Amino acid sequence: MFTGLIEATGKVLSLEDRAGTRRIAVSAPKVAEKLREGDSVAVSGVCLTALDISADPPVFYADLAEETVARTSLARLKPGSVVNLELPTPAGTPLGGHVVQGHVDATGTLLSLEPVSSAADLSVTDWWLRVSVPDSVARYIVEKGSIAIEGISLTVAKFDGSTVTIAIIPHTYAHTNLHTLKPGDPVNLEADVMLKFFEQERRQKTAASELTLEYLIANGY
Numbered sequence: 001m002f003t004g005l006i007e008a009t010g011k012v013l014s015l016e017d018r019a020g021t022r023r024i025a026v027s028a029p030k031v032a033e034k035l036r037e038g039d040s041v042a043v044s045g046v047c048l049t050a051l052d053i054s055a056d057p058p059v060f061y062a063d064l065a066e067e068t069v070a071r072t073s074l075a076r077l078k079p080g081s082v083v084n085l086e087l088p089t090p091a092g093t094p095l096g097g098h099v100v101q102g103h104v105d106a107t108g109t110l111l112s113l114e115p116v117s118s119a120a121d122l123s124v125t126d127w128w129l130r131v132s133v134p135d136s137v138a139r140y141i142v143e144k145g146s147i148a149i150e151g152i153s154l155t156v157a158k159f160d161g162s163t164v165t166i167a168i169i170p171h172t173y174a175h176t177n178l179h180t181l182k183p184g185d186p187v188n189l190e191a192d193v194m195l196k197f198f199e200q201e202r203r204q205k206t207a208a209s210e211l212t213l214e215y216l217i218a219n220g221y
Contacts, residue, residue, distance in 0.1 A: 002042045002086050004097035004146075004153025006176050007031060010043075012081040013059065022064040024077060031085045032058035040102070042086040044177065045151030045188040046072050047102025072104045073150065073186040082177040084151045097153030098146040099193050105140075107186040108133045108149070111163065113178060127168040129154075129178065131187060138162060140191035148190040152176055 008030035016023045026043065028035075035041060035050045041060070042048075048062040069075045077083070089095070111130040115122055131149060133141065141147060141159050148154070152172065158165035173179050181187065 001089050002100040002102055002151070003089050003095055004086070004100040004148045004151060006084045006086055006152055008085050009082050009175070009177055010085050012077050012079055012083060014079055015077060020066060022069055023061055024064060025059055025061050026083060027057065027059055028085055029058045031087065032060050034087060035060055040088050042100070042102045042151050044073060044083045045100070045102060045148055045190055046074055046104055071107070073107050073188045076186060082180045084176050086151060100148045100151065100153060100190060101193060103190060104188045105137050105191050106134045106189050108137070108189045110181050110183055110185045110187050112183055113168070113181065124170050126170065127173050129166045129168050131164050132162060133164055133189060137189050137191050140195040142195070145195065146192045150177060150187050152178070
């Protein structure tokens with residue numbers, strides 16, 4: 001389990017296509033030294049397995065399955081790409097963000113990332129992030145609720161049914177990969193798992209309420 005609080009960013013050093021997988025090498029000065037072979041690590045919100053870890057230089061490798069490449073923003077990676085990194089949350093650690101599984105639901109499209117005030121110092125201003133989201137994720141988005149974008153735990157400021165707007169503080173802008181992205185780029189989306197559970201329970205209750213006497217008789221019960 002992760003919390004969506006990014007520990008550091010890393011840089012993709014190389015990509016190698018193999019039979020059915022794509023292996024990436026990530027330079028991770030603040031993270032690689034904490035990893036052991038087989039550990040989980042969230043790379044821009046995607047839970048991957050760290051392999052062939054080196055402390056000097058601080059690098060780890062990970063294999064991307066075809067499904068991962070096809071369904072996440074990791075498909076756009078190239079040497080030099082910046083990725084967000086987070087290690088799993090140890091048991092008993094305070095939950096600073098929200099529960100993030102590292103299981104991407106879909107990708108959205110970055111529409112814009114603009115300063116709140118164009119006249120302000122860009123190093124200290126807040127930013128407005130706008131992302132177009134698919135219907136499969138939109139059903140789990142509520143204003144003031146949580147969503148993980150590129151693995152970052154964020155709070156929804158506005159939602160019109162297809163576009164989510166989020167206020168980005170200077171720290172998040174500077175210490176994640178958001179400032180390296182451009183309009184049109186795909187971004188990983190993971191809906192709040194608590195809303196998924198709520199929706200599942202609602203559907204089950206709705207199905208149960210539709211189990212009427214007339215339905216039972218009509219179906220031979």
